[in-house]
Amino acid sequence: MRQDVVVMSHASLSGVSALRDVPLLRDAVVERGSRWVYSAGFNVPAVAGRRELPVSARIDSEVADLRRLVRGGARVALLSHQGDGPASAAHLGHVADYLGHRLGTRVQYVPAAVGGEAVDLAHTMAPGSVTVFGNTRFYAGEQNNDPQLAAEFAKLGDQVAVGGFSKAHRAHASNVGILAHRPAFLADSVVREVTALDRWAGTDESHYSVAVLGGMKREKVEVGLAYLVDRYDLVIAGGVVLNALLRAGGHSIGGSFLGTSADRMVAAARMVRSRPRRAELHVASEVFVRAAGNRHADVRRARVSEPIPDADMIVDFVLEPWALGRLSGSRGRPVRCLLAGTPALYVDGCRATTDVILGAFALQGDNALLLGGDTVAELPWSGRRSAGGGSALTFLATGSCPVLDAMRGRPVSGRRHA
Incomplete structure (x- = not known):
């Protein structure tokens, strides 16, 4: 189901303790030509020969955040995952195709996320463009939050927008480790989920x-x-x-x-x-x-x-x-x-x-x-849903999750999630 979102006011966040001291993307200044890494959770399957995806909510929920960066003239390097480790990781060309359809512009896909060619492309992207880089789970260090891999991911941009609530419970290189290298801001897609879950x-x-x-x-x-x-x-x-x-x-x-x-x-x-x-x-x-x-x-x-x-x-x-x-x-x-x-x-x-x-x-x-x-x-079920399974459960159980802890500068739990 496609989701177009409504941005909430700051007043609606006042009672959500988990968001205190977390920098928000809505407050960031987006300058033309600025280089952003967008850490997403676009773990969605493809259907051969179809642009529409059978399950697209995880992409749809972040379109508004990405559109804001694009309209501000940012150059956006998008990182996401699919599969569980290098053996089952899949290419993400279908994500780029669908995202371009939603944004109304061509979104390029490149199969690598680290290395000289990837970094060069991230530097030469046109303002207001988005490129989906290779599946982060092609790299063995992603799920172990390897600091060297995180440093390589960080070379794709100068600032990080953290989306992907569905993986917010995972301390991985592309959404937690990278925060040690670049200033980061929490996307509204995650803010909405945390705010909605707070009552439970x-x-x-x-x-x-x-x-x-x-x-x-x-x-x-x-x-x-x-x-x-x-x-x-x-x-x-x-x-x-x-x-x-x-x-x-x-x-x-x-x-x-x-x-x-x-x-x-x-x-x-x-x-x-x-x-x-x-x-x-x-x-x-x-x-x-x-x-x-x-x-x-x-x-x-x-x-x-x-x-x-x-x-x-x-x-x-x-x-x-x-x-x-x-x-x-x-x-x-x-x-x-x-x-x-x-x-x-x-x-x-x-x-x-x-x-x-x-x-x-x-x-x-x-x-x-x-x-x-x-x-x-x-x-x-046509009622309320959360886009995250394990991340929502972790937030309800503990009142936080590794991504929020990292963005507040607090130690991240050592619990590893697949």
Whole structure:
């Protein structure tokens, strides 16, 4: 869905503590011919033969910021990523094509982001032009925040505009390391996300707060579960979060997904189960299972107290009536709710519990939020979304994220996100 944005007033930022002491792009002077690096989060797939992209919100959300730089006569070197490391990194020509369509001007793509040719091009760009440079994940040091790589990226400009909220939780060379070398300003695309998320951060005694955690990434356990059980009233576990909690509780989960960091996730889940916490924790007593690796296999209902064969996997769960009552607001307070990660294998037709949850969310109107990472894009939801999945979860859990910490000149968390 294409998004054209409205710039907010400074008054709307006054209560957002995470933005204090962060230089804003809206306050920067953009001079004709000035050289800018724009750190973006345009991790979007291409469709062969089509200019339009199936999922373009991450680009659309930053068009207004880029247009302001272009209209001011800046020369913009755009850095973004796709894939997880050099082996899966893809070229970004489709990003340049789509962005040029949105900006109404030709946007050049060059396959390198470091080296003499890239630097020379960055110096010879015409005022008011944008060039998309090579995928930052072509370079092994990107995800390790390698200082030498960050210094190379910095040669593409004299100032940095930091967009890409979807990767704000990642301390990488192109969005955190580069800040050690150039003055930086936070783009409005990130300001909007942080401001919108602020009402879901921390505890709120005026609302009954519910977090539904699912998906497949370990950050849902290590960040979402570990922190939100102390900030929310009810946490409903689905997806990999449920799998980790069940394994931590001594239950068999068969061939259910736990990713490449299974031991870490189970250890984090075991810690949550064993310690005092603010939230009620919904860990299903009944689940739906099917043959692992066969999306067309029959689904059966099973109690978690029963062994699940190694050849089977959990694909959905049964929501306890008491949890649905809490989610529907039976405790006399309005409900503030968020969903991070799809609770079940929705695209495979395992939709019963997710549809019940979304139905209860819809009744809460603007008090319901989906953290719009890759997995929840598949859900039928027309309400509020955040463009970031892991970054939004990190902000809600900790009140900040590595990019904001770096821009305030504070130490950046050592937690690495893929």
